[in-house]
Amino acid sequence: MRTKQEYLIRYKDGNLYCELADIWIDPSKPVKKALITHAHFDHFTFGCEEYLSTKETAILLKERVGDNIKIKTFEYGEEFKINGINISFHPSGHILGSSQIRFIFAEEKWLISGDFKLQKDETCKQYEIVKTDYLISECTFGLPIFKWDESNKIANDISKWITNSPEKTSLLFCYSLGKAQRLLNEISKTNFKGNIYSNGSIHKINNSYRELGIDIKDTIKIENKKKIDELKGSLILLPPSLSKGYYLKNFKNIQTAFASGWMSIRALRKRSGYDKGFPISDHADWDGILEVVKKSEAKNVFFHHGDSEALTKYLVEEESINVLLFDK
Amino acid sequence: MSLKKFSELFGDLDSINSTNNKIEVLKRYFLSNEPIDNSWAIYLLTGKSNKRFISGRYLKNIFSQIYEYPQWLIDTCYLKVGDSAEVITLLLKNKTTSRNKKLSNISLNELLSKTIPELSKLNEEEKNLQIKNIWERLPEDYHLIFNKILTGTFRVGVSIGLITKSISKLINIDEEIISHRLMGNFNPSIDSYEFLINKNINLQELNSKPFPFLLANNIEDKIFNHSINEFQFEWKYDGIRMQLIKRSGNVSLWTRGQELVNESFPELVEKMSHIKDDFVLDGELLVWNYKEQIAFDFSLLQKRINRKSPTISIQIKYPIIFIAYDLLEINGRDIREIKLENRRIELEKYFSKWQNNTEKNISDIFKICDLIFPKDWPNALTYKEKSRENNTEGLIIKKKTSIYSSGRRKGIWWKYKVDPMQLDAVLIYAKGGSGRRAGLYTDYSFALWKDQELIKFASAYSGLTNIEIKELDKWIRKNTIEKFGPVRSLKPEMVFEISFEKIQISKRHKSGIAVRFPRITKWRKDKKINDADSLENAYELMKKIS
Numbered sequence: 001m002r003t004k005q006e007y008l009i010r011y012k013d014g015n016l017y018c019e020l021a022d023i024w025i026d027p028s029k030p031v032k033k034a035l036i037t038h039a040h041f042d043h044f045t046f047g048c049e050e051y052l053s054t055k056e057t058a059i060l061l062k063e064r065v066g067d068n069i070k071i072k073t074f075e076y077g078e079e080f081k082i083n084g085i086n087i088s089f090h091p092s093g094h095i096l097g098s099s100q101i102r103f104i105f106a107e108e109k110w111l112i113s114g115d116f117k118l119q120k121d122e123t124c125k126q127y128e129i130v131k132t133d134y135l136i137s138e139c140t141f142g143l144p145i146f147k148w149d150e151s152n153k154i155a156n157d158i159s160k161w162i163t164n165s166p167e168k169t170s171l172l173f174c175y176s177l178g179k180a181q182r183l184l185n186e187i188s189k190t191n192f193k194g195n196i197y198s199n200g201s202i203h204k205i206n207n208s209y210r211e212l213g214i215d216i217k218d219t220i221k222i223e224n225k226k227k228i229d230e231l232k233g234s235l236i237l238l239p240p241s242l243s244k245g246y247y248l249k250n251f252k253n254i255q256t257a258f259a260s261g262w263m264s265i266r267a268l269r270k271r272s273g274y275d276k277g278f279p280i281s282d283h284a285d286w287d288g289i290l291e292v293v294k295k296s297e298a299k300n301v302f303f304h305h306g307d308s309e310a311l312t313k314y315l316v317e318e319e320s321i322n323v324l325l326f327d328k
Numbered sequence: 329m330s331l332k333k334f335s336e337l338f339g340d341l342d343s344i345n346s347t348n349n350k351i352e353v354l355k356r357y358f359l360s361n362e363p364i365d366n367s368w369a370i371y372l373l374t375g376k377s378n379k380r381f382i383s384g385r386y387l388k389n390i391f392s393q394i395y396e397y398p399q400w401l402i403d404t405c406y407l408k409v410g411d412s413a414e415v416i417t418l419l420l421k422n423k424t425t426s427r428n429k430k431l432s433n434i435s436l437n438e439l440l441s442k443t444i445p446e447l448s449k450l451n452e453e454e455k456n457l458q459i460k461n462i463w464e465r466l467p468e469d470y471h472l473i474f475n476k477i478l479t480g481t482f483r484v485g486v487s488i489g490l491i492t493k494s495i496s497k498l499i500n501i502d503e504e505i506i507s508h509r510l511m512g513n514f515n516p517s518i519d520s521y522e523f524l525i526n527k528n529i530n531l532q533e534l535n536s537k538p539f540p541f542l543l544a545n546n547i548e549d550k551i552f553n554h555s556i557n558e559f560q561f562e563w564k565y566d567g568i569r570m571q572l573i574k575r576s577g578n579v580s581l582w583t584r585g586q587e588l589v590n591e592s593f594p595e596l597v598e599k600m601s602h603i604k605d606d607f608v609l610d611g612e613l614l615v616w617n618y619k620e621q622i623a624f625d626f627s628l629l630q631k632r633i634n635r636k637s638p639t640i641s642i643q644i645k646y647p648i649i650f651i652a653y654d655l656l657e658i659n660g661r662d663i664r665e666i667k668l669e670n671r672r673i674e675l676e677k678y679f680s681k682w683q684n685n686t687e688k689n690i691s692d693i694f695k696i697c698d699l700i701f702p703k704d705w706p707n708a709l710t711y712k713e714k715s716r717e718n719n720t721e722g723l724i725i726k727k728k729t730s731i732y733s734s735g736r737r738k739g740i741w742w743k744y745k746v747d748p749m750q751l752d753a754v755l756i757y758a759k760g761g762s763g764r765r766a767g768l769y770t771d772y773s774f775a776l777w778k779d780q781e782l783i784k785f786a787s788a789y790s791g792l793t794n795i796e797i798k799e800l801d802k803w804i805r806k807n808t809i810e811k812f813g814p815v816r817s818l819k820p821e822m823v824f825e826i827s828f829e830k831i832q833i834s835k836r837h838k839s840g841i842a843v844r845f846p847r848i849t850k851w852r853k854d855k856k857i858n859d860a861d862s863l864e865n866a867y868e869l870m871k872k873i874s
Contacts, residue, residue, distance in 0.1 A: 145405045145418040264418065266342070267410050267766035271794070276343040310404045318398065 008085075008103060008110050009136065011326040016112060016136065016304075018103065021082040023052075025101060025112055035087070036071075037114030038098035039064065040177060054089050056097025056212055060177065063208045076125065092116035093127035094282050095178030096209060102130055111296060113137040115305075117281065118288045119148060123181045123214050127292075135298035139289055139306035141261050146285040148261070154280045155186035161257065161276060162192050162235050169231040169251050173274065174259040176201045176239045178282050181209050181216050183237065183259060188217040195234040197222045202237050243274070261285070286311075293321060300324050330365045330435045333357065335470050337369065341486055347493075350486065354494035358525075365436040367521035371514055372440075372477065373486045380480030381444055384412025387479055391416050394460050395423060407814055410766020413475035420471050424464045431465040440516070444477060489735070499525050507734055511537040511586055538571040538582035539608060539656055539664065540734030544724055544741035551725070551742060552705050560668060560728050561700040561708065562653060563720040564743055566626050566829075567614035568633065572596075572650055575606050575660075581613075591636040595643050595693060596650055602688045605678065608657035609650075610732075611697070616649035618692070622718045625832065626844065652679070652696045653724075656732055664732035671732070672699075708744070715746050721829065722746045748827035749843075749869055751861040752852055754782055755822040758804045760814045761789070769804045769816065770797055772848070774826055776839065777862040782820055785839040785866065786828065791848030800851075823860050825850035831870045841866055 009018045009025075016025040023033040030047030037043055037053075039060035051071040053061070058071040074080060076099065079088045089099035094115040103110040111132035118127050162170040174180050180202045187196070198206065198219040209216055222236060231251065240258065248254065256274045263269050263277025284292065289311065293301055301323045303311060308323075315321040337357045344350050358366050382390075388406070392399045402415060409415045434443070443462065447455050459478075466474055476482045488510060496503040509524050551559075569584040579597045581589050590597050593613065615628040624646075632638060632646050655675040656664050663671060679696045700723070702708035708723065715722050722745035730740040753774035761770030771789050775782035792800065800822070807819040827849040834842035841863070852859075 143405050143408060144401060145409060145415060147418070147421045265409055265767070266414055267764050270764050275345055310401060314398070314401060 008105055008108065008134070009112070011304075018085070020105065021085045021087070021103075023082060023087075024048075026114075033082075035101055036061070037092070037101060037112070038095055040095070040115070040175075043115075054097045054099050057099070058097075059212060060097055060205070060208055063204065064177075076128075090130050091125035091128045093118060093121060093124060096124045096181070096212060096214060098124065098178075100128075100130060102132065108133055110134045111136065111298070113292065115140075115283060116288075116292070117284050118291060119151060121151065121182050121282070123178075123185050123209065123216065129292075129295045132296050132298050134300050134302070135293060135296050136302045136304065137289060137292060138283065139303040139308050139311050140283040141281065141285050142289060142303070142306050142308055142311040144286040144310075146261060146264055146281075147287065148279070148281060148285045151182065151186050151280060152189065154259075154278050155183070155190050158183070158187055158235075158257070158259075158278055159190035159192035161255075161278075162194065162233070165255055166233045167253065168233070169254045170235050171238055171248070171251070171254050171256045172235060172259060172278075173238050173240045173243050173256065175282075177205050179259060179280075180237050180239075181206060181214065182282070183280070184216050184219065185214075187235070192235065195220060195230075196237065197231070197234060198237040199239065199242065201239060290315075290319075294319075302326055330361055330437075331439055331470055331473070332432070332467075333361060334365070334369055334372075334436050335473050338473060341373075347490065350490055351494045351497060354486075354491065355498050358494065358498055362435075362437070363518045363521040364516075367516040367518065367524075368436045368440050370491055370510075370521070370524070371516040372482045374488050374491055374510070374514065375482055381447060381478050384479050384481070387412050387416055387475060390456050390459055391419065393456065395419075407760050408767045410760070410762040410764075411481060413479045413481055414472060417472040417475050420463060421468065424466075424468065429465055429467050431462065431470075432467045434466075439474070440477065447478075495524055499527055501527060501529070505529055507540040508537060511540065511582070513586075513588065538573060538580075538586070539610075539732070541569065541571070541584050541610070542732050542734060542741060543736040544743040545736055545738055547725070547742045547744045556702060556704055556708065558728055560672065560726045561702060561711070562697050562724045562726070563700065563715060563718065564722045564724045564745065565612045565614055565623055565651065565697075566719070566721050567612040567623060567629055567651075570611060570613050570650070571656070572600060572609040572611060572652070573607075574600060574603065575608075577601070577606075589633075592632060592634075592638065593648055594637065596648060599688060599690050599693050600650075602686050603682050603690065604685070605682070606657075606659050607655060607678070609652040609675075610654040610656055611650055611652035614649050614651065615646045618647060623720070625719065625830070627832075648693065650694050652694070654732065667729050667731065668726055669728040712744050712746060748829060748849075749831060750825055750827045750849065751776065751785075751866060751869070752823055752855060752859065753785065753826050754820045754857050754860045755824060756782055756784060756818055756820055758800075758816050758818060765797070768797060768801045770801075772824075774824060774846075775820070775860075776866060777860060778839075782857075783839045783863060785837070785841060785863070786826055786843050786846040788826060788846045788848050792851065796851060820857050823852040823855040823857060824848050825852055831866065833870070839863055839866075841870065 008020065009016055015027045023035060024031045025035045026037055026043040027034050028045055030045060032049045034048040035052050036057055039057045044061065051069060053071060053073060054076060055073040058073045074089055076089055076091055079086050084105065086104040088102050090102060092098045092100045092114045094117055098114060100114050100116065101112045109132040111130050113136065115138055116127055158172065174183055180198065184196065196217065196219045199222055203219055203221040206216060206219055219237065257276040257278055258272055258274040259278045259280050261279055261281030261283060264279040269277035293315065299322060301315065301321060304326065312323040315323050337353065340353050341350055344353065388402045391397060392402060406412065406415050447458060450458060462474065463471065492503050492506045492510060496506045514520060571582045573580045573582065579601045581593060581597065583589055614623040615632065617624050628646050632648065635642065652675065655671050655678065658674065658678065663674065675696055683691055700711055702711055712723050722743060725742045725744055727740055753776055755772055756775045757773035758769040759771040761768055771787065773784050773787045775784045804816060804818060807821065808816040809819060810817045826846050828843035828846040830844035832842055833840060
């Protein structure tokens with residue numbers, strides 16, 4: 001067996017790193033070369049000399065942080081070589097442009113899942129099963145209590161929630177990139193036909209999605225001095241950062257909800273301070289993680305981004321799959 | 329249809345924060361359902377005496393057996409969720425594949441009066457099979473309610489007060505009447521619901537029930553501007569607040585938690601039944617040191633509370649007393665609307681009459697509370713400071729002109745408690761919380777120095793803000809030395825100010841001391857662990873007080 005130093009990809013300074021190619025994956029500090037799995041800010045840091053990503057991720061990133069970064073882009077499935085290692089991006093189904101990254105070196109395959117989900121989402125490419133020897137998977141929702149409902153069921157619940165209180169303004173909080181567009185797409189297929197507003201950041205990302213060929217409904221950008229009567233019975237999409245403080249004072253007679261996988265748990269729902277929680281996530285649930293582990297045919301699995309204790313024990317004891325720990 | 333409706337009601341109440349909206353939702357529910365189902369709904373929502381049909385542990389075991397699910401995985405999930413009924417509900421999702429949802433139209437009444445009680449008659453194997461059956465045939469949306477009823481953990485943030493308000497609005501009758509009707513045991517039946525919503529008030533029917541208790545507020549500075557003569561002063565005893573009722577010859581003892589506790593204190597019931605008049609007294613039950621005429625510690629009272637039909641030797645070992653504060657009803661006449669100072673005169677008058685005219689000696693188990701007469705406010709403060717000497721918690725201050733209304737009304741009664749005792753201690757263990765605090769480390773243990781060693785001296789759960797809890801939770805996860813199941817031992821680094829009410833010798837604890845009502849009053853980020861107090865400091869504190 002190899003020592004951990006000899007693995008093709010390992011943890012270094014809290015980040016995934018491939019020494020042979022001298023390349024980092026979603027690094028949290030400036031480095032020379034960074035592979036970016038998707039355009040969420042917790043996977044991106046300023047100041048790297050060069051970024052490599054899919055075309056969509058690059059466009060979304062530039063839309064969010066400006067043109068002042070050097071990004072080399074690739075199509076899904078397109079292989080490129082760095083120092084003898086074949087690298088390629090594959091759809092991960094998390095948000096538009098999100099990807100898994102595969103490394104092949106000396107006939108050994110490594111796959112970094114990135115953030116992923118298996119559920120259908122019309123605003124991005126469906127997760128692609130990629131075979132590998134080593135799998136590095138996220139496990140944000142690594143407990144069997146997490147089982148997602150179909151997104152159209154959640155969208156119908158949201159629609160009912162709005163239409164049952166026609167005298168109120170419904171504020172739905174969700175991440176601006178990915179979740180907001182997915183919700184928008186699903187909600188526009190429900191019985192709710194009222195106006196949908198969003199704040200500036202969500203509105204901007206909606207436009208980018210549309211420019212990238214994703215057909216989602218247009219939202220009305222919320223103006224600070226919107227007449228309160230106009231907002232009655234309508235839906236406003238907002239990022240969670242606006243849920244606290246005086247921003248909410250702009251509205252009257254509101255009900256609030258948060259769309260997140262964590263909302264499956266009553267205690268978390270109560271503690272969140274929102275009136276209601278809609279459990280919908282762009283990450284895989286327990287069954288999703290297990291499915292990917294099995295279908296990837298990986299002999300060895302690493303977990304990161306989450307509590308992996310239960311998953312590890314379960315895979316080792318119930319499924320006899322070798323789970324390795326990173327030397328962090 | 330009504331389990332469905334109740335399930336929706338539960339969902340609605342759970343996702344509404346405004347009290348007024350909750351009342352509206354409840355009103356609507358009561359109007360659109362059968363009395364018997366309403367009765368069960370009230371029974372469940374007030375959670376007064378919900379029976380536990382099986383334990384949370386047992387529920388988890390059944391699930392593990394039926395679906396061949398690893399027990400450890402259920403336990404791990406429990407740490408995140410904090411409620412057995414909910415964990416099993418979440419794990420059951422998509423597991424019950426039967427399309428035969430025969431129970432989708434079951435009524436709340438049928439479920440609660442038939443389906444569930446019948447489980448108790450089955451042997452273990454049949455019971456497990458039947459529970460599986462119900463899970464399979466019940467639509468998924470109702471699993472949570474079913475599991476919660478099974479485990480007797482039905483709590484949705486609906487207080488009795490809220491139910492009271494909804495019913496009161498529904499039929500336009502004073503809240504106090506409804507509150508009175510809801511006092512004591514609530515047996516779900518058509519009759520009990522119809523009684524609740526009866527627009528005609530019939531005092532006879534409220535016969536064995538206590539009045540809603542009037543509660544004291546914390547002291548407010550503004551009362552110091554008033555003349556001291558406007559108030560009546562009493563000691564604040566640390567016992568069980570109770571109403572002692574004798575109506576139509578029958579004595580009943582009701583705690584503030586609305587429990588009938590006659591069986592725990594038979595000697596009191598027996599003695600009081602010799603009094604000729606009927607009455608309702610508000611007072612405190614204590615274990616009494618007759619030699620020194622002060623109360624024994626609350627811990628002795630605890631030895632009596634949970635023991636039904638105590639033996640004579642227990643009765644002698646832990647002698648009880650009922651100290652009356654107030655007379656609320658005399659021979660069928662409700663005198664709660666009379667001013668306190670006049671009620672006190674009545675109380676004293678009847679007490680002396682009873683002492684002289686009762687064939688048995690009642691003074692060894694019943695007295696009325698002594699009043700204190702401070703000259704001015706500084707003098708009142710002196711009394712308050714002395715309250716530890718007679719084992720009381722401070723003073724109760726009552727407005728002489730007040731009537732006996734219900735609840736924690738402002739501006740009528742105040743509690744003026746002795747300042748708590750405090751020590752600075754080091755956080756050494758943390759344990760996951762349950763319910764609303766699930767998934768966070770919220771149960772803490774604290775230690776004091778003994779030479780070079782930190783010795784655990786108290787556990788506390790309350791006192792931190794939600795923000796502080798989250799911050800501390802993060803710190804705990806990063807600074808764990810070892811995990812033992814749900815408990816983590818921590819790097820000694822954080823110092824907290826712990827306040828408590830009482831400190832005494834205890835052989836059961838390694839530290840040799842026990843404190844009452846410990847709580848966190850400050851996160852001393854300014855202090856290093858070497859600044860924390862030692863056990864010696866604690867012993868000194870104990871000496872100072874006794």
